Amino acid sequence: MPKIYIYLLSALFIISVYSAIAKADQTNLKITGLPKNLQTNVQAHLSALTNQEVFTDIRYRSHISAMVKEALKALGYYEPRITFYLIQPHRPNKNPLLIVQIIPGKPITISQAKVTLRGGACRDEDYLALVAKAKPLKGSILNHRQYENFKNSLDRIALHKGYFDATYLRSQLKVAVSHYIAFWDIDYDSGERYCFGAVNFIGSHIREAYLQNIVPFHTGDVYSANNIAELTRRLSETGWFNSVAVIPSFDKKNIDKKVQLKGIVTTRARNTIETGFGSSTDIGLHLKTKWKKSCVNNRGHSFHTIMKISAPEKNLEWTYKIPLLQNPLEQYYLLQGGLKRTHLNDTKSDASTLSVSQYWERSNSWKWAAHIHWILDHFTQGNNTNTTMLIYPGITLDRTRSHGSLMMPNWGNSQHYSIDISNSLWGSYIDFIVIQAKNVWVQTIQERSRFIERINLGWINTKNFSKIPPDLRFFAGGDQSVRGYKYKGLSPHDNEGKLTGASKLAIGSIEYQYHMTGKWWGAIFIDSGSTLQDLQKNLVNTGIGFGVRWESLLGPLKLDVARPIGNGHTHNIQLYIGLGPEL
Known part of the structure; x- marks a missing residue:
């Protein structure tokens, strides 16, 4: 027989013998006799053992017994009886x-829990709340993890709130096994809370005064890690920097107890150009190009232009932003302009626009803006052709609040209100008042269920509606x-059945989303609305549909299928693809 066959047969024989031995050595393990909370902890300790590591001899039984005792000791059971x-x-x-039957025995209970706070901790609400909530009651079963978690919580508060001299004068967990009692004895001195010192910026080309006015606290304010996170967020939101790091430093030898901060930033590229192709149900295939100059000068001015090209709309917009020194992030001017050509449905329009706006944000998160707009529009809407020049000031009020993910929150609400006024006294061709209100609510009812409600209301008060540009x-x-x-x-029609647009708008929507798996959600919805000129001729249009959502970093990517119902409308089933935040 050739040697190669002898080697193969030998190898097969060795493998089969080894497999049989390994199979014979495998033993399953079962734990009995414990209540659920103890059982869970014991199984967690034994989870590192595989079947191949469980044997029946005394040596491995001793190993298992030691692991069981360790698991039960952590929960206050020091004298279990273990039988195999x-x-x-x-x-x-x-x-x-191999069955491991366990009788946990009599538990160790807390006889006394003494926690003494010294320094600033004895007056600090967070420390006092922790002691009131987490200190064990007399007679409760000893839990070593509870003791360690309590100390960790003391340390976290110290780091978060700036008690950098905190120390334990005494920290003891005493157990008298023979009497089945335990004692907490913690004497904790937090020292006094540190305060913020100066903030020094490194790597920035922006004037120091602008940066200092972005800082959300003052020298001498008490230290808080939340304020450092807020400063980091605010610096990032300016759009001036590619990266931001705020680093605290202090010296315990200094009696002034000040934390100095370094804001280390790297400047964003002065010019960026973004170009992309896309497709949406609303306007079909489109090209979008954006040029942004993130910082024009050392006062933080910025400039960007956006060009959008699609079959129904061609749009070129530019924006120049001027931050104000007293609050560069929330207070600024916007100078804007644009050219727009529209050929959509029964609308043809060539419009030029200019506007000046001032924005400011209140402490209650409401963002106010005052505008003055200029528009020159030559348009045909249905069978009506006009050229209109308008100058109209306006005010807008916005607020967005949310909990959870920024892009797909558990709860959220966005509100937008605006009023615009045009009058021939300052050169407009026509007089009008336009009022709009938009609201979106997001509510999570259960872990897997969300509701999204939307409402959009609008009203145009004018005696010259035929001269109102299509975009208004x-x-x-x-x-x-x-x-x-x-x-x-959807809008009223003229005598030839062409769309005219409306002076009144009311739209409502409710959508239910269900979390299916991973990042996927299913959705069903119903939308209903009316666009009209005369309240006596109200026609409500309703659509229903379903879709899917996929959570992305830019917001939910959604695909919807919907159809009209209720009024015999001739519109067909519509497909919608979208991407972006819900608020």
Whole structure:
């Protein structure tokens, strides 16, 4: 027989013998006799053992006993009784079963929990609340993890709030096993709380005064890690920097107890250009190009232009932002302009726009803005052709609040209100008042269930509606409006059946989302709305549909299918694809 066959047969024989031995050595393990909380902890300690590591001899039984005792000791049971039973299999190819029967015994209970706070901790609400909530009651069962967690919580508060001299004068957990009692004895001196010192910026080209006015605290304010995180966020939100790091430093030898901060930043590229192709149900294929100059000068001015090209709309916009020294992040001017050509449904428009706006944010998170707009629009809407020049001031009020993820929050609410006024006294061709209100609510009812409600109301008061440019008139239909109808396909019609736009708008929507798996959500929805000129001729359009959502870093990516119902409308089933935050 050739040697190669001899080697192969030998190898197969060795493998089969080894497998049989390994199989024979495998033993299953079962824990009995414990209540659920103790059982869970014991199994967690034994989880490192595989079946191959569980044997039936005394050496491994001693190892298992030690692990069980360690697990029970952590929960206050110091004297368990452990008995082993080995059950041999009745059928071949079955593993033996080693049963570990445990009687936990009498638990150790807390006789006294003494926690003494000294220094600033004895007056600090967070420390006092921790002691009131987490100190064990007399007679409760000893839990070593509870003791360690309590000390860790003391340390976390110290780091978070700036008690950097904190120390334990005494820290003892005493156990009298023979009497089944335990004692906490903690004497904790937090020292006094540190305060913020100066903030020094490194690597910035922006004037120091602008940066200092972004800092959300003052020298001498008490230290808080939340304020450092807020400063980091505010510096990032300016758009001036590519990276931001705020680093605290202090010297315990200094009697002034000041924490100095270094704001280390790297400047964002002065010019960035972004170009992308996309497709949406509303406007089809489109090209978008954005050029941004993040910092024009050392006062933080910025400039960007956006060009959007699609079959129904061509749009070129520019924006120049001027931060104000007293509060560069929340207070600023915007100078804006644009050119827009529209050929959509029954709308043809060539518009030029200019505007000046001032923005400021109140402490209650409401953002106010005052605007003055100029628009020159040559348009045809249905069979009506006009050229209109308007100058109209306005005020907007916005607020967005949310909990959880920024892009897909557990709870959230966004509100937008605006009023614009045009009058021939200052050169406008026509007089009007436009009022709008938009609200979105997000509510999580259960862990897997969310509701999203939307409402959009609008009113134009004018005696010259025919001269109102199409962009100021109300249309409905499409994503973020009434799904089931094409984009801006709903409005009153003229005598020839062409869309005219409306002076009044009311849209409501409710959507239910269910978490299916991973980042996937399912959705069903109903949208309903009306665009009208005369309240006596109210026609409500309703659409229903379903869709899916996928959580992305830019917000939910959504795909919806919807159809109109209720009024015999001729619109077909509509498909919607979208990406972006819900608020």
